[in-house]
Amino acid sequence: MQQSRCQAVSQIEVSQVTDRKERDQFIKFPWRIYRNDPAWVPPLIIEHGAAALFLAKRDSEIVGRIMVSDDPNYNALHQSNIGCFGLFESTDDVDVASALFDAGADWLRDRGRSEVMGPIDYSTNYVCGLLIDGFQHPPTVLTAHNPPYYARLIEACGFEKVKDWYAWWFDPVNAPVSRLRRLVDARARRTPVKIRPIDLRRLADDSQRVSAVFNEAWKNNWGFVPFTEAEAAHMATEMRPILDPRMTLIAEIDNAQVGFVICVPDINVALKHVNGRLARFGLPIGLIKLLYYRRKIRTARFVALGVLEKYRRAGIAEKLVLQVLEEGASRGFKAELSMTLEDNVMVNRFIEAVGATRYKTYRIYKRTI
Numbered sequence: 001m002q003q004s005r006c007q008a009v010s011q012i013e014v015s016q017v018t019d020r021k022e023r024d025q026f027i028k029f030p031w032r033i034y035r036n037d038p039a040w041v042p043p044l045i046i047e048h049g050a051a052a053l054f055l056a057k058r059d060s061e062i063v064g065r066i067m068v069s070d071d072p073n074y075n076a077l078h079q080s081n082i083g084c085f086g087l088f089e090s091t092d093d094v095d096v097a098s099a100l101f102d103a104g105a106d107w108l109r110d111r112g113r114s115e116v117m118g119p120i121d122y123s124t125n126y127v128c129g130l131l132i133d134g135f136q137h138p139p140t141v142l143t144a145h146n147p148p149y150y151a152r153l154i155e156a157c158g159f160e161k162v163k164d165w166y167a168w169w170f171d172p173v174n175a176p177v178s179r180l181r182r183l184v185d186a187r188a189r190r191t192p193v194k195i196r197p198i199d200l201r202r203l204a205d206d207s208q209r210v211s212a213v214f215n216e217a218w219k220n221n222w223g224f225v226p227f228t229e230a231e232a233a234h235m236a237t238e239m240r241p242i243l244d245p246r247m248t249l250i251a252e253i254d255n256a257q258v259g260f261v262i263c264v265p266d267i268n269v270a271l272k273h274v275n276g277r278l279a280r281f282g283l284p285i286g287l288i289k290l291l292y293y294r295r296k297i298r299t300a301r302f303v304a305l306g307v308l309e310k311y312r313r314a315g316i317a318e319k320l321v322l323q324v325l326e327e328g329a330s331r332g333f334k335a336e337l338s339m340t341l342e343d344n345v346m347v348n349r350f351i352e353a354v355g356a357t358r359y360k361t362y363r364i365y366k367r368t369i
Helices: 002-010 020-028 072-078 094-109 149-156 178-188 200-217 229-242 285-294 316-330 345-353
Strands: 012-016 052-058 061-069 082-090 115-118 130-133 160-170 194-197 248-253 256-265 299-307 334-341 357-368
Touching: 012 094, 020 052, 052 094, 061 094, 072 082, 082 094, 082 149, 094 115, 094 149, 130 149, 149 357, 160 345, 178 316, 194 316, 200 229, 200 248, 200 256, 200 299, 229 256, 248 316, 256 316, 299 316, 316 334, 334 345
Parallel strands: 082 115, 299 334
Antiparallel strands: 012 052, 052 061, 061 082, 115 357, 130 357, 160 334, 160 357, 194 248, 248 256, 256 299
16 A cells, blocks of 8 residues: 555656746646635735745646745744745645645755644735635635645645634624623723724825734734734735725824724625736736726625734724724625634634624644654
8 A cells, every 4th residue: 555655656746836837837726726616716816925836747737736935033933943834735635735745844844944834825924724614605805715625635644733713704784783882982981092094195104003013912822923014014015905994993092003903895706706817918807807896895804903912901902893893884894804813712702792603714734844
């Protein structure tokens, strides 16, 4: 049995992506995996930063892909010696998955790493986690989607669970938010906080304010990676087209930022209609479709919420969430709240209390290399 398995693996060729043609093949491979998956949303085809990308082929046909990354800042912060894998896609074949993970492990081992963790695309500030349940629901903006068999492949390759994240579904029209409103009204008298929309005209400044609160408020969370100034500026530029100032808010006390909430329209609803391309044959056909369907979006995603520890019992988080929920309800929006750590009991109880239902689970795996 072991001999036949080795023979199967030997038929799979894994090579690092080195040119534009291979990069295009890497980017387009998911269309094969998800062609019969009605929940999948094709991502926009864009260029990311430099990364170690690998393609797996059998008889010259692409059967899988993977990215591995090494973040010295993460390892220094967490006193770890770990690399990450992400952008993993594979046919339902454990030999393909094994060959991909072995190639990625060799790359990380050459850089002195002793463990690999994922799926994590670059860092936990980006798309991460393997979908474990809720496959029938399409992914919202900046969240993952994958076939159910990926968990079996990853676990067969020696990976074990590290942490789960939850996604919650919320219908503000039918949710019991009156209790939340009473709580906010009672605490507002004790803490004079100002809630204002993010200023798109001064987005660079406001993005730095938000990242400063994020870095302080989230620093004790599992997997935390701080945003650098350059990264915050880049993220602001990337997200500007989908930001809605009425749902992305900053909390201030004495003109100093103490909290924020980021909730964005689910652009995936529109992306589903452009099949990953904003232009075809030199014409902006995809862009026209995107702009048309964007007007029809009635779902949103709570991307992040943060409040400085000093003010966590002042009702600021509740006030931020309430204001977004009331805005969403007035416009007929439903929303996903994601992602929350499985062991963040206080936050999960709060989300349940305002009427949300847990409907997806994402998992991070790890193994030694």
